[in-house]
Amino acid sequence: MKYYDKLIFELSRPGRIGYSLPDSFDAAKTDAATDEHFSAKRRCICGAAPQQLLRQSKLDLPEVSEVDVVRHYTNLSQMNFGVDTGFYPLGSCTMKYNPKINEEIANHPLFTGLHPLQPAETVKGAQEVIDGLDKALAAITGMKHFTFLPCAGAHGELTGLMLMREYHMARGDAARTKVIVPDSAHGTNPASAAVCGLEIVEVKSGADGLVDVESLKPLLGSDIAGIMMTNPNTLGLFERQIGEIAKLVHDCGGLLYYDGANMNPLLGKVRPGDMGFDIMQMNLHKTFSTPHGGGGPGSGPVGVGERVLPYLRIPQTSGFHGNFGVMLRAYAYILMLGKQNVKLAGPLAVLGANYIKESLKDCYKLPIPSVCKHEFVFDGLINDGAREGKAGATTLDVAKRLLDYGFHAPTIYFPLLFHQAIMIEPTETESLETLDEFIAVMRKIAAEAAEDPDILHGAPHNTPIGRPDETTAARNPILKA
Numbered sequence: 001m002k003y004y005d006k007l008i009f010e011l012s013r014p015g016r017i018g019y020s021l022p023d024s025f026d027a028a029k030t031d032a033a034t035d036e037h038f039s040a041k042r043r044c045i046c047g048a049a050p051q052q053l054l055r056q057s058k059l060d061l062p063e064v065s066e067v068d069v070v071r072h073y074t075n076l077s078q079m080n081f082g083v084d085t086g087f088y089p090l091g092s093c094t095m096k097y098n099p100k101i102n103e104e105i106a107n108h109p110l111f112t113g114l115h116p117l118q119p120a121e122t123v124k125g126a127q128e129v130i131d132g133l134d135k136a137l138a139a140i141t142g143m144k145h146f147t148f149l150p151c152a153g154a155h156g157e158l159t160g161l162m163l164m165r166e167y168h169m170a171r172g173d174a175a176r177t178k179v180i181v182p183d184s185a186h187g188t189n190p191a192s193a194a195v196c197g198l199e200i201v202e203v204k205s206g207a208d209g210l211v212d213v214e215s216l217k218p219l220l221g222s223d224i225a226g227i228m229m230t231n232p233n234t235l236g237l238f239e240r241q242i243g244e245i246a247k248l249v250h251d252c253g254g255l256l257y258y259d260g261a262n263m264n265p266l267l268g269k270v271r272p273g274d275m276g277f278d279i280m281q282m283n284l285h286k287t288f289s290t291p292h293g294g295g296g297p298g299s300g301p302v303g304v305g306e307r308v309l310p311y312l313r314i315p316q317t318s319g320f321h322g323n324f325g326v327m328l329r330a331y332a333y334i335l336m337l338g339k340q341n342v343k344l345a346g347p348l349a350v351l352g353a354n355y356i357k358e359s360l361k362d363c364y365k366l367p368i369p370s371v372c373k374h375e376f377v378f379d380g381l382i383n384d385g386a387r388e389g390k391a392g393a394t395t396l397d398v399a400k401r402l403l404d405y406g407f408h409a410p411t412i413y414f415p416l417l418f419h420q421a422i423m424i425e426p427t428e429t430e431s432l433e434t435l436d437e438f439i440a441v442m443r444k445i446a447a448e449a450a451e452d453p454d455i456l457h458g459a460p461h462n463t464p465i466g467r468p469d470e471t472t473a474a475r476n477p478i479l480k481a
């Protein structure tokens with residue numbers, strides 16, 4: 001058993017303490033005063049609680065030294081993989097490095113000390129940040145205004161679709177209950193539409209991975225509320241016919257919703273507003289380098305164009321001011337890049353993705369060979385090592401083996417269009433050296449698979465936790481010891 005496999009309770013020894021200080025000048029007096037202070041506080045906090053809910057016995061806390069505690073938490077932090085640990089090419093999720101200056105600014109006491117109930121005239125600076133971010137996002141996307149109410153991308157999708165519904169209802173167009181979603185869409189798109197009470201109509205992609213306009217035309221009618229699109233789509237391909245699609249949807253009375261999760265490669269180059277979109281969400285925790293982290297703390301502001309502007313929610317922020325700390329980080333990032341560099345982020349992300357794609361396409365199947373935007377999809381290994389009596393290596397095996405070499409796995413088995421999908425997105429924050437190392441490791445894994453796929457079947461071999469049974473882990477997770 002390794003040191004960090006032990007629970008902190010197993011390290012506990014009776015009487016061991018974190019630190020000790022010399023007795024103060026009158027220890028007895030001070031102790032009595034301290035005891036009385038805490039008892040009074042406890043009486044005050046617990047006063048209103050029913051007796052049976054109060055703790056009857058001493059709290060069972062581990063008794064450990066300071067260094068045990070430090071090692072315990074440091075080791076725990078190293079059992080997980082983060083963007084600060086290494087390259088994290090998670091396609092569709094844009095795991096961008098979170099610059100530390102964002103943290104410093106968001107942690108400034110002048111911001112952290114704000115209270116949501118403070119009188120408006122004492123929080124002018126915070127209001128300026130919100131207005132500044134609204135203006136910056138409007139300039140970047142071509143929308144008129146943003147609401148900062150939603151706390152994640154999917155939350156933004158739902159909010160945006162509710163605005164779409166409201167737009168039609170206000171015009172007495174209640175029959176528009178269907179929304180068109182391409183088959184390549186992220187799962188949250190149809191899910192948000194369903195939660196919003198809309199019926200989902202799927203539009204097929206063509207062999208080139210783009211929305212097939214001829215398949216779209218017969219779907220359009222007086223029952224269509226709109227279309228949800230991601231551009232570039234989840235295959236990392238720019239929907240070149242977006243102008244024609246926008247005209248067709250608008251002509252039939254529908255609206256265009258833009259899933260802005262993939263906005264990164266378009267920064268400063270193309271604006272959803274100019275492509276004809278009416279509503280969009282922006283995933284600040286992707287494009288603008290704010291932290292992801294287990295379902296939050298996110299921010300998925302929703303922007304609207306002229307048509308939907310009258311329906312935008314007022315106040316524009318939730319929980320008084322939305323996820324203000326996240327907004328601060330995003331605003332700091334935008335200001336740090338400035339007008340010039342904001343235009344560089346997208347092309348650099350695109351260059352990195354194409355560099356990896358071209359360097360690996362002789363080892364991994366590339367179903368759509370065209371130039372990609374910020375991400376692309378392989379469909380498993382060209383030579384998976386399968387032979388008489390030996391199963392070949394799968395995409396899951398490749399992903400697990402990457403962990404042995406210190407890289408986070410790309411997104412796998414998504415999008416659903418390919419059985420062995422491996423979706424890679426490097427982002428602009430990675431150096432050429434890091435991309436080269438990743439390419440070398442991916443090639444090495446392909447060679448291992450061809451020679452002996454069992455090496456991959458058993459991976460990862462070097463991580464604190466090996467390969468859990470995927471089904472049991474999902475259906476019967478053990479979340480605490």
Ligand SMILES: Cc1ncc(COP(=O)(O)O)c(C=O)c1O
Pocket residue numbers: 092093152153154155186188189230234259261262283298300
């Ligand atoms: C294309 C796309 N749309 C929507 C979402 C949902 O965003 P969130 O995870 O913030 O809810 C994601 C998340 O990965 C995405 O990749």
